[in-house]
Amino acid sequence: MNINATLIGQSIAFFVFVWFTMKFVWPPIMAALEARKKQIADGLAAAERGKHEQELAEKAAKEKIAEAKQQAADIISMAQKRANEIVEESKDKARVEGDRLLTAANAEIEQEVNRAKEHLRGQVVDLAVSGAGRILNKEIDAKAHEALIKDLVAQI
């Protein structure tokens, strides 16, 4: 337990060790620790950003879905409207067609009736003429009485 030159040696060793630590040990370790700290901070920030982006994407997706739903509803309602229109249109068409057919039929009928009437009239005239001839017992000169007959026919 003597104090001797060891004291000086130890002091020198102390300074050398401290110098070495300060120069070669501490800086690289702290640099790596700092780098890791930064890495972790960056990672956390990136995660935060990712989360934010995900939220945005979710919101966008929701909007898209709502839009699509709206569009689908629009399309359906439009289709329904169009269907109704088509039904109405065909109904109208059918009605018009029916009317037209009816009119045509009516006209034809009338024509037929008229024709029948004409025919009948002719026959009646013939009958009348022959009846009258028979009554008068002589041939009516058709030519002589044409005006008369025509007048008769017009009266019928």
Added chain:
Amino acid sequence: MASENEALTSASYIKHHLTNLTYGQLPDGSWGIAGSAEEAAAMGFWAIHIDTMFFSLGLGALFLYIFSRVGKTMTAGVPTGMQNFVEWIVEFIDTSVRGSFSGKNDLVAPLALTVFCWILLMNLMDLVPIDWVPSLATALGIPYLKIVPTTDPNATFGMALGVFLLILYYSIKVKGVGGFVGELTLQPFGKFGLPVNLFLEGVSLISKPISLALRLFGNLYAGEMIFILIAVMFSAGTVLAAFGGLLQLGWAIFHILIVILQAFIFMTLTIVYMDMAHQEHH
């Protein structure tokens, strides 16, 4: 060799364990290794404790080797193995320094790391069973060997002296010579109480390195002493030897606490003293 001509008594055993391997000028004028404690004491100041120097430098080099190797291969990625351990210590030191040191100085944290690890390693030598290495050394023809450098006041005072010089250097660097002298002479009683001030501040300044050195030395020396005393029981019969073994184990486990605590205290006080040196007024 000391134990050849005297019987292995308890006293000589203890004395043997407390004597450093000293190199200096022998009584006959030649230079060599002291053959006894008296011879070592007679060598005066210009002698050197080879064992203290060897183990402290070796352990310091081991610390620097491990830490600089880890520092070289250090990655910012996932730490593994030794890097993890080194990071743990470095972050612990860094937290301590940030907590106690308010100034700005790149020296303080490396200083604290060196002091802590070096003292811790030196203290840990205390846990090596006390007879192993000295017995081996005796077998190799080395008469004395103390493997715990911190039980040598030269080592603790050497470090305390280093810290003291740093305190003086930074006190003067930060406050200037005038500021430092003023701090020593003008507080706490103003300029009219100058001698008293100088005495009080001088004592408080000088007491810093002395208390640092003596606290570490005292604790480790006492711990070593108890190991030696328990070891004496080994030669006192089977029952006592077994009991001594148990005590040795118990004391070693308890001593781990002191080993770490003293390293921590030395480091913390170093940081605090450096902080005080950087403060304009305290």
